Amino acid sequence: MKTSILTIERIKEYLEQGKRFDERGLDEYRDIKIETGISKKAEGSARVKIGKTEVMVGVKLDVGEPYPDSQDEGNMMVTTELLPLSSDRFELGPPTIAAIELARVIDRGIRESKFIDFSKLCIKEGEKVWTVFIDIYSINDDGNLLDAAGIGALAALKNAKMPKYNEKTEKVEFGELTKEPLPLNKTIPLSITVHKIDNSLIIDPSKEEEDASETRLTMGLSEGPLFSSMQKGNSKELNIEEVWQIFEIAEKAYKKIWPKLEKFLK
């Protein structure tokens, strides 16, 4: 059920005093837990929990034709399913705009940062390349699926091993994984989303806070600091000073959570 106006008003009152319902700081993430290898059949997989929010991400690989504009590079595709099992707000059916947007924001963060080394995923130029499928499933939506999905995608990619490829038949022998990891680069783009509620800027919103959020900015941020992707979501406008504050909050948050995630992602 959507959060009541009553609750949203109360969230705003709290924020005005710099407080949140769960006593977190405005720039504080809930506990983040990562588990990898949650599905044996996937080439790579991960479960990420941020507080009660949970996503599962699987990486599958297959061989296909390259795109006309990248004849010697592998491909990538990100899809998201917001499962009805994860919230009473989601329904079965074709992907909603929320699912499409989430997948595309995560896609850009990974693609533009060149986290996956696509040049090493070419089997035969112009004919055969690897396609990396990153499939994101929501298991429990208690807010901030975006950042959970971003971390989940990275962890699943990091966890992935190349399947066996039979050069004679030119087919993938599914079910047999090599020890070869997926070729990855060193730039690791964390997805960090800052929300604006009234005059407050917060990260990692609960579901209720997400309902109160007027606008959000998701950044694919890596060490440097370097942005690889960005997306403003929702229709409230932002002034320039607010954008600068958002950058500062994101950079701070990055420094705070990176050490905890490092061993899963590096």
Added chain:
Amino acid sequence: MTTKEKTFKRPDGRKVDEIRTMSAKVGVVPNADGSAMFQFGDTIAIAAVYGPKEMHPQHSQNPATGTLRCTYNMMSFSVTERIRPGPSRRSQEISKITEWALAPALKIEQFPSTVVDVHISIIQADASTRCAGINAAAIALAHAGVPMKDLVSSVSIGKLDKQLVVDVNKDEEDWEEGEGATDMPFAFLSTQDKLTLMQLDGNITPKQYKEAMELARKAIKQVYEVQKKALKESINEEQ
């Protein structure tokens, strides 16, 4: 401008802060309540507004406010290699982004339970199509007489290797030298320095992104002038 910026060569010979030739025209779809064309060089977008009208199906009505509904569509022949007609994941996302970019300018709450449909079609694409679409849609909304607090003006900033440039075209979007191309579309409430659209594809430091934002802030003033001129012309024609 620094000497480096002076010597930087854009594929079409523009200065780094030079927008392609813009043109705009109001009233390109007579059937619509409001319509407009907006052009950045070889990128041409048209937009038509229908509404405020009753929202159907009824269960989608919001008695507290009106609803803005945008569709962005690229014509199959608008690019070198034909694209399949109909909505794609890309077009659906851009539709939503466009909606978010325009909504802050509208006083749509004045029309409860209604919908304002904005249909954008890209006739010819040479990059920055979402920006052209937003610019066309903003004028079309004004032309339709939907009450607005401001116009919305949009422009893309590119980073080609290390150099920031205003209004990216297709050759620049495909820039491969050095650090490659970074694409940053922006939209502002035209007279208020308030951002309604921010996206980024590529790699850039926060510091340089701020510079890009500043370039966009200046560039949209020119876009705004073109939009205003088109609206004024349409009023003179009607008289």
